[in-house]
Amino acid sequence: MTTSIALFTRDLRVHDNPVLHAAAAADRCIPLFVLDDAIVSSAFFNANRAAFLSDCLADLDRSLRECGGKLVVRKGKLVDEVARIVRAHDVTEIHVAADVSRYARRREEALEALGVDLHVHDASINAVPPLSLTPSGGGDHFAVFTPYFRKWETVHRRGVLRAPRRLTVPEISGEQPCRLHDGTPSPDLASGGETVGRRLMVNWVRTGVDDYADLHDALADDATSHLSPHLHFGTVSVTELLDRAGTASEGARAYTRQLAWRDFHHQVLAARPESATRDYRTRNDRWRRSDRDFAAWRDGRTGYPVVDAAMRQLVREGWMHNRARLIAASFLCKTLYLDWRLGAQHFVDLLVDCDLANNQMNWQWVAGTGTDTRPNRVHNPLAQAHRYDPDGTYVKRYLPELAAVDPRHVHEPWTLPDEERKALDYPPPVVDLREAAARFAAARSRKA
Structure with a gap:
């Protein structure tokens, strides 16, 4: 009997999720999210993202329960929590989405060291894997967007995957932490979760994307998709979004270009992780202090x-x-x-x-x-x-x-x-x- 872990990170959805799709092929599947101490204790985890994440986890659990499963949520050091479940349930394989930060790479290395088959899925967070495109003249990444976009447009993207119809999850405890953050979120913060994200996506493709080229800069009209939080948390798949938006109109083509910028920046950071804090190209600035x-x-x-x-x-x-x-x-x-x-x-x-x-x-x-x-x-x-x-x-x-x-x-x-x-x-x-x-x-x- 095979037992897999679908380790959710920034792909908190059941639709078009390569991690969940692959893990669901095992006899038993454990959908797992770890509220990682390394992230929770960092400056990157703010009250707004904590509130949005809480919505995402609750919605993901509801969706998994509809197909016979549930979301197991643990809090602590990610690899330690995964290791405990591996030992307790004779896990034979782990599936996780590839990501571009230094921390994500160290996480993959630590998971690999657990001695269980690790499957890292490249096209879960991005439409095109970050380091899969390189300039024809040499180099490990594109430093200018336009030539990157020309090549990005020609790449054959994977097909959109269905949500699993049925999951078999072993008996395992793991309740969602009641409070993810002590701060107070913004008063008009949008709601999170795949259900909300998919509704936004459908409405955007139906009524908004064709006008994007004309209206996306108009501040008062607010004629943008508002899908960026859902893309960040992976409650909406960029692959499915691109598939639905298409390229039939000028607006859809302009929107596709903006989504390509997202992949472009990911490949820059993947190739030059130090640029998260250091100048990618120094201008020898002596910044003022005021x-x-x-x-x-x-x-x-x-x-x-x-x-x-x-x-x-x-x-x-x-x-x-x-x-x-x-x-x-x-x-x-x-x-x-x-x-x-x-x-x-x-x-x-x-x-x-x-x-x-x-x-x-x-x-x-x-x-x-x-x-x-x-x-x-x-x-x-x-x-x-x-x-x-x-x-x-x-x-x-x-x-x-x-x-x-x-x-x-x-x-x-x-x-x-x-x-x-x-x-x-x-x-x-x-x-x-x-x-x-x-x-x-x-x-x-x-x-x-």
């Missing part, structure tokens, strides 16, 4: 409404619009000239969808220390605001102190008449944009 300026950015009090609205959205929802992320990040790194790592860590502290590869590499892209081929570009917050939130609807949604301001002044409230300006509970700009641009240009032109 607690005052960082606090103004973090708290949404910079005096630039579109930046502040973005930062308030992050606190309220544990999420931020994709265009707003670009604006806020550029303001920190290039307008305030503060270290990208400060911003990356703040996003780690609050974002529910904070994927290590995408968070760090996107921050580096904006800072000009990553893969951007135009490392010195600056996204002017006023130009961005007038273009992507022309009537101030997005700003007013998150800055109630500006709700009554005329749309002509909402992005530049310092242009209001003195009496109106003084009546607002809103700060003046923390920096002059022209002075900031000159400071950044001088810093980047300076010789090391």
Whole structure:
């Protein structure tokens, strides 16, 4: 009799799950999730992700019970908990999804040392395995997105897998921990779980994706899929999402390109794991240090409404619009000239969808220390605001102190008449944009 473990990590779903699909072929299957001490004790585990994860685990357990199984949840050192189940139930094989972080690689090595057949499934978290594509001219990864995307588009992806119809799980104890985190999640945090994720996916493909190319940057319209947390926790399969979205419309093709960015960043981090904390391409920056300026950015009090609205959205929802992320990040790194790592860590502290590869590499892209081929570009917050939130609807949604301001002044409230300006509970700009641009240009032109 064969007994397998389906070790869930960032693939908390029953549909299109190569790990569960393969493990279910054994005579007995133990669906297992370990609330890993190494992750729970890290700065990466915040209250928002803990709340979302709790939803995901509860939903996954319900789905497994519908096919005769259940989710076994343990808390502790991951490999120790797996080893206990291996010994207690004569486990013959372990199935787990491949991942790109240094920790994931060490986890695989430790699981291999248990002496049980270990099967690492490459196409569970990504559409294309991270290091399966390499440049024709040599090198272990693509450092520029466009040639990567051209090759990515030609790869034959695996088919979408069905959810298991029936599981046989041995008698085993393992209740879900009652509380995953002591912090308080964002008040408007979205719900987690595969059921919610699949509903979002179906609705997005049916009613949203075709307009993505035209509307994805419009801040007030909020016309994005909101699937990033579900992709991070794996409650939605990127393979199935790509299959459903297709490429028939311009919007679907634009959305596919964005999903390819996710795989691109994963292959960069897989090849250069140190870039999680170190510049991928150094610009010899001597970043400023200013607690005052960082606090103004973090708290949404910079005096630039579109930046502040973005930062308030992050606190309220544990999420931020994709265009707003670009604006806020550029303001920190290039307008305030503060270290990208400060911003990356703040996003780690609050974002529910904070994927290590995408968070760090996107921050580096904006800072000009990553893969951007135009490392010195600056996204002017006023130009961005007038273009992507022309009537101030997005700003007013998150800055109630500006709700009554005329749309002509909402992005530049310092242009209001003195009496109106003084009546607002809103700060003046923390920096002059022209002075900031000159400071950044001088810093980047300076010789090391």
